[in-house]
Amino acid sequence: xxxxxxxxxxxxxxxxxxPCSQGDTLxxxxxxxxxxxxxxxxxxxxxxxxxVVEDGEVAVLQExxxxxxxxxxxxxxxLACQTVPxxxxxxxxxxxxxxxxxxxxxxxxxxxxxxxxxLTHDLVEITIVTDRPADFLPGQFxxxxxxxxxxxxxxxxxxxxxxxxxxxxxxWQFQVKRVPDGAVSGRxxxxxxxxxxxxxxxxxxxxxxxxDRDIVCVAGGSGLAPMVSVARGLAVRPDASRRRLDFFYGxxxxxxxxxxxxxxxxxxxxxxxxxxxxxxxADEDDWDGPRxxxxxxxxxxxxxxxxxxxxxxAGPPPMTDAVVRMLVLEWRIPVEQIxxxxxx
Ligand code: FES
Numbered sequence: 001x002x003x004x005x006x007x008x009x010x011x012x013x014x015x016x017x018x019p020c021s022q023g024d025t026l027x028x029x030x031x032x033x034x035x036x037x038x039x040x041x042x043x044x045x046x047x048x049x050x051x052v053v054e055d056g057e058v059a060v061l062q063e064x065x066x067x068x069x070x071x072x073x074x075x076x077x078x079l080a081c082q083t084v085p086x087x088x089x090x091x092x093x094x095x096x097x098x099x100x101x102x103x104x105x106x107x108x109x110x111x112x113x114x115x116x117x118x119l120t121h122d123l124v125e126i127t128i129v130t131d132r133p134a135d136f137l138p139g140q141f142x143x144x145x146x147x148x149x150x151x152x153x154x155x156x157x158x159x160x161x162x163x164x165x166x167x168x169x170x171x172w173q174f175q176v177k178r179v180p181d182g183a184v185s186g187r188x189x190x191x192x193x194x195x196x197x198x199x200x201x202x203x204x205x206x207x208x209x210x211x212d213r214d215i216v217c218v219a220g221g222s223g224l225a226p227m228v229s230v231a232r233g234l235a236v237r238p239d240a241s242r243r244r245l246d247f248f249y250g251x252x253x254x255x256x257x258x259x260x261x262x263x264x265x266x267x268x269x270x271x272x273x274x275x276x277x278x279x280x281x282a283d284e285d286d287w288d289g290p291r292x293x294x295x296x297x298x299x300x301x302x303x304x305x306x307x308x309x310x311x312x313x314a315g316p317p318p319m320t321d322a323v324v325r326m327l328v329l330e331w332r333i334p335v336e337q338i339x340x341x342x343x344x
Contacts, residue, residue, distance in 0.1 A: 011090045013054070020085050025061070026051070026093070027080035028200070031106050036099030041067070042081045042143065042203045043159050046342040049080040049094065056089035102210075104135040106201050111172065113195040119258040122178040123222070124189045125163070128197050130170040136162055138208040138233030139226045139312060139339070142201025144174065146187050157200070158184040159343065161226035161314065163262075165233060172199065175225040206312060206339040208233040213310045213337070214244040218323055219259065220294050220315025221251065228262045230312050235266035244272040246306065250294025250319065251279055254286045276301065295322040303331040313340040 006022035010029060018033035020026065027049050030037040040046040044065030050072060061082045068079055080093060111130035119125050136142070145157030164173040178189040191197070208215075208230045215234055219227035227247070234243055245266075249259040259277060267273040278290045278297040290297060294315070298306075311333065313323050320340055327333040 008085050009088045010085060011088075012093045012095070013090070015093070015095060020089070023084060025081055026058070026083045026085060026089070026091060028106060029085075030080070030093060031203070034105055035093070036096045037080060038094040038096040039081060039203075040205065040341045041159065041343045042141075043343065044068075044079055044082045047072075047079070048342070050077045051080050051083075051094055052076055052092045053078060053083075054090040054092055056091070057086040058089065059084045059086055100205065100207075102137060104137075104202055106203055108198065108200045110196055110198050111170070113191050113193055113197060116191060116193065119175060121255045122189075123224075123256075123258065124176050124178070126174045126176055126188060126191060126197075128172045128174070128199065130172065130199065132170055133168045134162075134164075134166055134170050134172050136166050136202035137204075138165060138229040139314075140202040140204040140207050140229075141226065141341070142172065142174075142199050142203065144184070144188060145198040145200065146184060147196070147198075156184065157198070158188070159203070160188075161204070161223075161229065162202070163225035163228045163232075165229060165236065173225075175222065175228075177222040204341050206314070206341040208312075209310055209339065211310055212239075213308060214246075216246045216248070216298075216306055216309045216311045218248045218294060218298060218311065218313045218315070219250070220319040221256075223314030223316070223319075224249065224259055224262075226314045227312060228259075231263065231266055235269040240269045241271055243270050245270050246274045246276070246301070246309070248276045248294050248297050248301075249278070250297065250315070251277070252281045253279060254282055293322070294319060295326060298323060299326060303333075307331055307333055308337075310337050310339065313338070317342065 007019045009017050010020050011017040020029035039049040044062050045067050047067035065082050111128040114129045115127040117125040141159045141161040143157045144160050160174040163175050176188045217227040247263050263275045276297050
C-alpha cells in the first residue's frame, strides 16, 4: 500500500516497529530509528544483514549481491541493506544483542566540497562541509553519493570511511582511491571545490573502543582512512600521554606511501608510537625498508607485545582475512579485542 506521507511501518517480531521512508532500505530505516539491526558493510557484500520477509512486498537494489548465496536465495533470505520496502512490512530482522552505545543514528544530508588534496598518485583526500555537526565515532564510515550517476542507490553511492574526527563545524574528510572504471570513485576523485555531495551516515561497528588497552592499527591500501581516524581518536583522549600505538601499514610501491604523514601528526600526543611500513612490490632501487604484506609484518612483530591490545584492521578483504585468521587461530586473541568491518 502506497501512502501519501510515503512512510511505511516495519514490524520486527520481538522488537518494536519503526517507520521506513519510501525508497529507504530496510537496514538504514532500522538504524535511523535506533533499532539495533546486525550489519557490517551496508553495501551488499558481507551477508551479515540477511533476513526473511514474513509479510509484505519489497524491491531489491542488487539482483545478485555478493553477500547472498544461491542457497540463501533458495531459503528466501534477503539482505536488509539491499531491500527497499514497497509498503508495510513484517520482517525477521537479525538484531545485534551487543549493540554498542554511543552510535549516532545515521541521517541523510548534503555538503559542499571545500578542499581536494592529492595524497598519492591515486589517492585523494576530499573535505566536505555540512551545515550540521559531524557526529561519528573514529573508524566509522558514511555513504557518499553524487547526482548524475546512472542507476539507483547501489550504483550512485559508495561507502567511504572518515579519516578525521567528529567536530561541531560539520567537516567530513575522506580518502578516496581512484578505481579504474569506478562510476562513483572516478567521479569523487574528480570533484572540485564547490561540488555538492550527498552523505548518509554514520555507519560501522569497527570504531575506537572505550577501553584502557593500548592499540594496534593494521591498514592496507585504501583502509588507511579509518585507521588514521582511530589513531587520531586515541591521540585526543584525556589519557593519550599514557597510551601506546603500533601502526602497521601495507602498500604496493613507493608511490603509495602517505601513511607516515598521519602517524607523525599524532605521535607527539602519545607515550609511544611504532610505525611499521611494508611494501609488496617496491622497486629495488627506491625502497630499502621491509618488503611483503602487512599481515607478514604483524606476524614478524609477534604476539608477545601485542596480544593484550585492541587491534583495528581495515583494508582489502584478503588482507583482513589473513590478519584475523592469524589473530584468532594462532595468537588466540579474544574476539572482543579485534575490530573490523568486512567489505567485499
Ligand atoms: Fe548487508 Fe553487509 S550489511 S551485506
